[in-house]
Amino acid sequence: MSRSRLSAAGLALLLLTSTAPAALAQDGPGAAPPALPISLPPIPAxxxxxxxxxxxxxxxxxxxxxxxxxxxETIPVAQTGPMTLFFPEWLPGNHGPVGPIAQLAGLEITANGQRVEWVRDTLHPFAFHIDVPAGATEIVARMQHLSPTAGAQGRITMTPEMLNIQWEKMLLYPAGHWSRNITLQPSVKLPTGWAFGTALEPETKDGDVQTFKPVNLEVLIDSPMFAGLHYRQIDLDPGGRSPVRANFVADRAASLEATDEQIQTLRNLVTQMDRLYGARHFDHYDFLIAMTDKLGGIGLEHHRSSENSVDPEFFTGWDTHLGDRDLLSHEMNHSWDGKWRRPADQYVPNFNTPLQNSLLWVYEGQTQYYGQVIAARSGLLTKQQAMDSLAMTAATYDTRVGREWRAMQDTTNDPIISQRQPKGWLSWQRDEDYYSEGQLIWLDVDTTIRERTNGRKSLDDFARAFYGIEDGSYDPKPYTFEDVVAALNGVVENDWATFLRTRLDGHGPGAPLDGLARGGWRLTYAETPSDYQKTLYKELKRNDFTYSLGFQTGDSNNIRSVQWGSPAFKAGLAIGMEIVAVNGRAADADGIAEAITAAKDPATPVELIVKDGDQYRTIRFDYHDGLRYPRLERIEGTPDRLGDILTPRRR
Structure with a gap:
């Protein structure tokens, strides 16, 4: 492939004439035509x-x-002639080439008041080529970012009550430069009376237009905004060494009503993070929190902020809404793990250079671990809720049969392969398992350190040595696999490379659950769900029969998942089918549970009538082991290391 210098007009002419007969000449009878040469303007190095x-x-x-x-967007130019502009493609925290370029519309570029034609690069469609005319000192790009108006179009970022500005969705930037070397000054016109939260620093305000201080492109894209009609800011570190704020926007003003105890719990989160790491790599930190069922859901990390979407009843339904409890602790943890210290293969010069995800089991897996641990230490989850959540995670990955053909390490490629699209056979295909199976691996590491040092040291010592150094440093500090191993050996000598690779590259059977046993607990099953699972699944409208018949349903009896190799799988069930009757009666979740319990009698089958499109089938299950829900059971006579891990740090 060759790339020669070519004007936009010349490229358009080439594309119109690229099928000239001479290009299709053959070498002899039956020979295939030669491949057409591709000639495009160069993208600057x-x-x-x-x-x-x-x-x-x-x-x-x-x-x-x-x-x-x-x-x-007004872009100064230093010279005339060919220029390439990028729309950001590889987005941090998304771990893949998922920049929503289809939501960019109306692009018109002018210079000296005259239109400048652009041509999209056909090999790199996130690149736009232009020719800057003589005498121009700047170009002006006008465009729209079209937020989806319905969930089927993508994530909604604007509603009548709130909005989420993610700068990477509404800008172009010059190719040929590191992101940190491109300076931008953003401004936003908001609806009258709205307030906002962002990690950007305000500079001037003119009516409804807020202008911010100039920052480089990397910082800008790392500093989104939440704004809304119903807004509240809470100081989470009164009198602290640097501001930490929670910026809430809500569908309804009533959602913003937090109790003193709830506010203290959020402040405990900051305290426990400080006690874990010691150092701070931010001069201020802003949680951006949308309490909504209208704005699209999100949990996305940034260096000095995080984007978080929680249920409107996060405060007002505290006891019955558990699904978002570890979100804030997870995303804040990324300020240290993923943003300040980031994998070396994710430290790339700009947003159109491919990322590599080989260390996401650290970036996301260790953050998943500490997200749950800090949630328990701060009181966002009780210790029992954290343990019940861990039981559910352990059961999920212990039955993740896809490990037979696909190692957990390979799932770090999933954000690129699948780009977070739904899957029909999750337990066999696998997904981004580096999150929660990574959590189990880091529990294994933590309990190993505690065992080998008789409780004198733990993974917290690794965290402080690896992330809690160079207090006040904001510049990214990349790391490699070898760096992780060396830091673990700095805590306690062990063959950590083999320890980690065995768990990352292995095929089971079962999940890496040694950390549970070393922590003093084992995975078991009971006939009733834990209080945590019962509350969570009521909130999520989910009915779980995974560990008995092998499926889950939603509130309308539609099948939402089927476990590969389970009785349901062998009976031919799949996602999207509807259970209409169980043992001759109209189906509901209670009826299915009662039928499974009754079938503990070996003479009693479970009989379902299933609707698949316009077809109905009757299925009989010869299953007699009753309902099964994951629990943790104490191993008598062993140290309760897991209990120690979940206990708040006092210093």
Whole structure:
């Protein structure tokens, strides 16, 4: 493939004439035609030099009814001639090439008041080629970012009550420069009376237009905004060494009503993070929290902030809404793990350079571990709730039969392969298992350290040595697998490389549950769900028969998952089918549970009538082991290391 210099007009002409007969000449009878040469303007190589001038990025976010963000971007230029602009493709925290370029519309570029034609690169469709005309000192790009208006179109980022500005969705940037060397100054026009939270620092305000201090492109994309009509900010570290704030926006003002105890729990989160790491790698930190069932869900990490979507009843339904309890602790943990210290193969020069995900079992897996641990230490979860959650995780991955053909390490490629699309056979295909199976591996590491040092040291010592150094440093500090192993050996000598690779690359059978046993607990099953699972699944409208017949249903008796190799799988059930009757009666979750219990009598089968499209089938299950729900059971006579892990740190 060759890439020659070519004007936008010349490229358009080439594309129109690329099927010229001469290009299809054959060498002889029956020979295939030669491949057509591809000639495109070059995309400049990335150089670590400053881009001249400051790009102005002005966003009008007032068209709430149509969910349209209008964008004007003014880009200074130092020379005329060919120029390439990128739309960000590889998005941090998403771990894949998922920049929503289809939501970019209306792109029109001008210079000196005259239109400048652009041509999209056909090999790299996130790149736009232009020719800057003589005499131009800047170009102006006008465009729209079209937020989805319905969930089927993608994640909704604007509603009548709130919005979420993610800068990477509404800008182009010059190719050929490191992101940290491109400076932008953003401004936003918000609806009158709205307030906002962001890690950006305000500079001036003119009516409804807020202008922020200039930052480099990496910091800008790492600093989204939540804004809304119903807004509340809570100081989570009063008198602390650097501000930590929770910025809430809500569908309804009533959702913002938090008790003193709930606020203290959020403050405990900050305290426990400080006690874990010691150092802070931010001069301020802003939780951005949408209490909504209208704005699209999100949990996304940033260095000085995080984007979080929780149930509108996060505060007002505290006892009955558990699904979001470890979200804030997970995302804040990323300020240390993933943002300040980040995998070396994710430390790339710009947002159109491919990421590699080989260390996501650290980046996300260890964060999943500490997200749950800090949730328990701070009181976001009780110790029992954290243990019940861990039991559910252990059971899920202990029965993840897809490990027979696909090692957990390979699931770090899933954000690129699957791009977070739904799967029909999750237990066989596997998904982003580096999160929660990674959690089990880090429990294994933690309890091993505690065992080998008779409780004198733990994974917390690794965390402080690896992430809690260089207090006040904000520049990213990349790491490799060898760095992780060396830091673990700095805590306690062990063959950590083999320890980790065995668990990352192995095929089972079963999940790595040694950490549970070493922690003083074992996975077992009971005929009733734990209080935590019962409350959580009521909130999620989920009915779980995974460990008995092998399926889950939703509130309408539609099958939501089928465990590969289970009785349900062998009977031919699949996602999307509907259970209409059980043992001759109209189906509901209680009826299915009662039938499974009754079938403990070997003479009693479970009989389901299932609707598959316009077809009905009757299925009989010869299953007699009753209902099974995961629990943790204490191993008598062993140290309760897991209990110690979940106990709040006092210093």
């Amino acid at each position: 990335v150089r670590d030099v400053a881009y001249p001038g400051v790009i102005r990025l002005d966003v009008d976010a007032t068209n709430l009814s149509q969910h349209i963000f209008d964008v004007t």
